[in-house]
Amino acid sequence: MSLSxxxxxxxxxxxxxxxxxxxxxxxxxxxxxxxxxxxxxxPELLELLADRLRDYKAGVSSCTADEVTTTVAALLDRLAPGxxxxxxxxxxxxxxxxxxxxxxxxxxxxxxxxxxxxxxxACSVAVAETGTIVLDAGPDQGRRALSLxxxxxxxVVRAEQVVHTVPEALRRLDPxxxxxxxxxxxxxxxxxxxxxxxxxxxxxxxxxxxxG
Amino acid sequence: xxxxxxxxxxxxxxxxxALEGSEGFATAARRALGDxxxxxxxxxxxxxxxxxxxxxxxxxxxxEELREAGRTLKAATxxxxxxxxxxxxxxVTARGGVVHWARDAAEANAIVTRLVQATxxxxxxxxxxxxxxxxxxxxxxxxxxxxxxETDLAELIVQLGHDTPSHIxxxxxHRNRSEIREIFRREMPGLGTELxxxxxxxxxxxxxxxxxxxxxxxxxxxxxxxGANFAVAETGTLSVVESExxxxxxxxxxxxLITVMGIEKLVPTWTDLEVFLQLLPRSSTGERMNPYTSMxxxxxxxxxxxxxxxxxxxxxxxxxxxxxxxxxxxxxxxCSACLNVCPVYERTGGHAYGSVYPGPIGAILSPQLTGLTGxxxxxxxxxxxxxxxxxxxxxxxxxxxxxxxxxxxxQHVEAQADASRVPTPEALAMRAxxxxxxxxxxxxxxxxxxxxxxxxxxxxxxxERRIRSLPPPLxxxxxxxxxxxxxxxxxxxxxxxxxxxxx
Numbered sequence: 211m212s213l214s215x216x217x218x219x220x221x222x223x224x225x226x227x228x229x230x231x232x233x234x235x236x237x238x239x240x241x242x243x244x245x246x247x248x249x250x251x252x253p254e255l256l257e258l259l260a261d262r263l264r265d266y267k268a269g270v271s272s273c274t275a276d277e278v279t280t281t282v283a284a285l286l287d288r289l290a291p292g293x294x295x296x297x298x299x300x301x302x303x304x305x306x307x308x309x310x311x312x313x314x315x316x317x318x319x320x321x322x323x324x325x326x327x328x329x330x331x332a333c334s335v336a337v338a339e340t341g342t343i344v345l346d347a348g349p350d351q352g353r354r355a356l357s358l359x360x361x362x363x364x365x366v367v368r369a370e371q372v373v374h375t376v377p378e379a380l381r382r383l384d385p386x387x388x389x390x391x392x393x394x395x396x397x398x399x400x401x402x403x404x405x406x407x408x409x410x411x412x413x414x415x416x417x418x419x420x421x422g
Numbered sequence: 423x424x425x426x427x428x429x430x431x432x433x434x435x436x437x438x439x440a441l442e443g444s445e446g447f448a449t450a451a452r453r454a455l456g457d458x459x460x461x462x463x464x465x466x467x468x469x470x471x472x473x474x475x476x477x478x479x480x481x482x483x484x485x486e487e488l489r490e491a492g493r494t495l496k497a498a499t500x501x502x503x504x505x506x507x508x509x510x511x512x513x514v515t516a517r518g519g520v521v522h523w524a525r526d527a528a529e530a531n532a533i534v535t536r537l538v539q540a541t542x543x544x545x546x547x548x549x550x551x552x553x554x555x556x557x558x559x560x561x562x563x564x565x566x567x568x569x570x571x572e573t574d575l576a577e578l579i580v581q582l583g584h585d586t587p588s589h590i591x592x593x594x595x596h597r598n599r600s601e602i603r604e605i606f607r608r609e610m611p612g613l614g615t616e617l618x619x620x621x622x623x624x625x626x627x628x629x630x631x632x633x634x635x636x637x638x639x640x641x642x643x644x645x646x647x648x649g650a651n652f653a654v655a656e657t658g659t660l661s662v663v664e665s666e667x668x669x670x671x672x673x674x675x676x677x678x679l680i681t682v683m684g685i686e687k688l689v690p691t692w693t694d695l696e697v698f699l700q701l702l703p704r705s706s707t708g709e710r711m712n713p714y715t716s717m718x719x720x721x722x723x724x725x726x727x728x729x730x731x732x733x734x735x736x737x738x739x740x741x742x743x744x745x746x747x748x749x750x751x752x753x754x755x756x757c758s759a760c761l762n763v764c765p766v767y768e769r770t771g772g773h774a775y776g777s778v779y780p781g782p783i784g785a786i787l788s789p790q791l792t793g794l795t796g797x798x799x800x801x802x803x804x805x806x807x808x809x810x811x812x813x814x815x816x817x818x819x820x821x822x823x824x825x826x827x828x829x830x831x832x833q834h835v836e837a838q839a840d841a842s843r844v845p846t847p848e849a850l851a852m853r854a855x856x857x858x859x860x861x862x863x864x865x866x867x868x869x870x871x872x873x874x875x876x877x878x879x880x881x882x883x884x885x886e887r888r889i890r891s892l893p894p895p896l897x898x899x900x901x902x903x904x905x906x907x908x909x910x911x912x913x914x915x916x917x918x919x920x921x922x923x924x925x
Binding site: 216217218220221222224225226227228229233234235236237238239240241242243244262266316320321324337339340341342347353354355358359376377380381385386387388389390391392393394395396397398399400401402403404405406407408409410411412 | 430431432463466467468470471474483484487488490491493494495497498500501502503504507508517522523524525529573574575576579591592594595598599602625626628629630632633636637640641654656657659665666667668670671673674675685692693695696697699700703707709710711712713714715716717718719722724725726734736740741743744749
């Protein structure tokens with residue numbers, strides 16, 4: 211009889227059979243922290259985020275909203291002098307004024323992405339405790355390939371986007387949007403379990419924290 | 423409940439995939455113990471990772487609460503598995519994905535092969551995935567003329583070395599840096615990657631070489647195959663947790679993505695990820711967070727693969743689910759913390775376990791997936807433990823591995839008795855013990871006789887005398903164990919000598 215069943219029906223039937231007629235669903239224990247010790251964007255969190263990012267070999271600079279352009283320019287002059295900069299469709303124009311930028315309209319091929327010197331994006335949320343920035347493909351972040359193929363990723367994080375804990379971050383995010391959680395530059399622990407930075411993703415990650 | 427309630431669960435069929443080795447654990451372990459290079463490599467690596475894990479776990483004030491949440495979440499998920507699987511399927515489908523179901527390894531391999539063939543591609547890039555290792559997907563694709571490129575650094579080392587994985591997280595943990603350099607030197611030029619003749623064995627340089635070797639493959643690939651760390655039933659969201667960016671390359675650049683996932687990988691809701699995204703990285707690589715976590719829900723127009731297939735795999739999982747004690751093994755999130763603390767794993771390495779799932783979790787998962795028959799190779803795995811309990815202490819979802827090992831040992835003894843009409847040595851020994859211990863006079867006599875065993879003792883380093891091997895049939899017991907020599911005097915005898923009279 212079972213041979214004539216399709217796989218879906220059979221697997222589900224096996225699961226039901228394994229569980230028995232009335233499986234008991236235990237109550238889920240939720241004793242863990244769902245809020246942090248500090249409100250989003252507080253100085254303590256910015257300091258913690260910077261510390262965690264540096265620990266995993268990301269570069270960190272801080273500036274005010276008025277200084278984003280000059281801070282980004284200084285970083286690019288140092289890390290990608292003269293190189294072409296890739297930006298997502300709705301990155302604030304002011305952040306790159308006077309620069310040769312390639313603004314992605316969704317049609318940039320992978321081979322072209324592979325030729326730019328770096329990419330500049332915003333982010334959606336950042337987790338201080340783990341040193342994580344989350345991109346959710348918003349218009350100032352772009353599709354996922356943009357922050358993947360170029361070897362340098364500069365990411366601008368606004369203070370109010372910084373939360374303390376992972377639960378706070380998840381509650382701010384929309385699961386229907388594709389997401390990339392980034393904690394430091396590409397790395398591997400595959401050789402003798404030591405962390406080494408720089409494999410397939412961007413080998414350099416620079417985070418610009420915008421305060422005030 | 424449906425009318426299918428009586429349908430029996432089925433173990434993973436043999437002959438396909440990598441759930442079973444060709445010899446029992448004790449035999450394979452003895453050979454591994456003789457390999458001093460292997461023991462050195464694994465000892466160094468596990469020592470490093472144990473220290474890192476302990477440090478980042480100590481940072482988390484609510485670690486125990488997170489573990490308890492992880493345990494109860496997984497138990498609740500298993501109890502609700504049918505409805506959650508249907509919800510996942512519905513959500514993925516509503517967001518443009520296609521869901522496939524596979525009863526076993528052969529069926530999953532056939533589905534993936536057919537999907538790749540439909541795209542016209544003759545190669546796929548792969549993100550490290552235990553499920554596809556388990557079902558032997560690479561071999562199945564190869565048989566169909568499709569090249570499967572492993573892109574995780576450790577998997578690449580294993581693939582180029584014509585080797586098999588020995589660790590869940592770091593499949594090439596048994597290789598040290600200079601061995602890895604030799605593998606690269608031997609294999610990469612033939613695949614079109616020019617190597618610097620002065621390439622050192624510095625891990626950074628080796629990682630850069632892997633980047634160069636795989637770059638063109640990533641940029642041209644049209645089809646990717648991945649596993650999944652988590653699938654959210656509520657939203658249809660899938661997640662892959664990784665370090666190098668090879669996962670992002672596979673999940674983002676190709677036109678078609680095929681994800682193979684065991685049916686136990688579900689979490690009920692989006693916010694449930696907050697528990698596992700904290701537990702997993704700290705337990706596995708000893709990081710506060712792994713460098714990259716990708717999450718996607720079906721197909722996003724203009725971003726990433728425009729064709730997405732999800733293959734849900736049983737392959738013995740429902741058989742594990744049917745065991746009320748053993749089903750906890752399905753809670754595993756594949757962090758490998760239990761391997762890294764296990765005194766047995768540290769000495770034998772992963773290959774001795776035969777299965778793609780080694781270490782303590784493998785010792786309870788593999789034999790349950792393939793079935794304890796009383797005569798199969800995996801029957802030896804529940805005995806590959808000293809029951810010290812370190813695995814339970816570090817498990818982020820509190821799987822009680824020692825208790826399940828004991829339960830499986832009991833099941834194995836029963837299976838053996840069922841499988842053979844001739845009593846097993848254990849059964850005979852227990853029967854003999856029952857005869858001896860039911861009479862005080864017989865017991866005294868037996869204890870005195872055991873003194874003869876002192877003749878078998880051999881001095882070990884440190885002056886302690888141990889029995890290394892007993893004559894047959896007891897040699898089966900000592901093939902993998904030493905015995906302490908019996909004392910010169912029994913307890914009863916010392917009592918009588920010192921206190922005069924019987925205890």
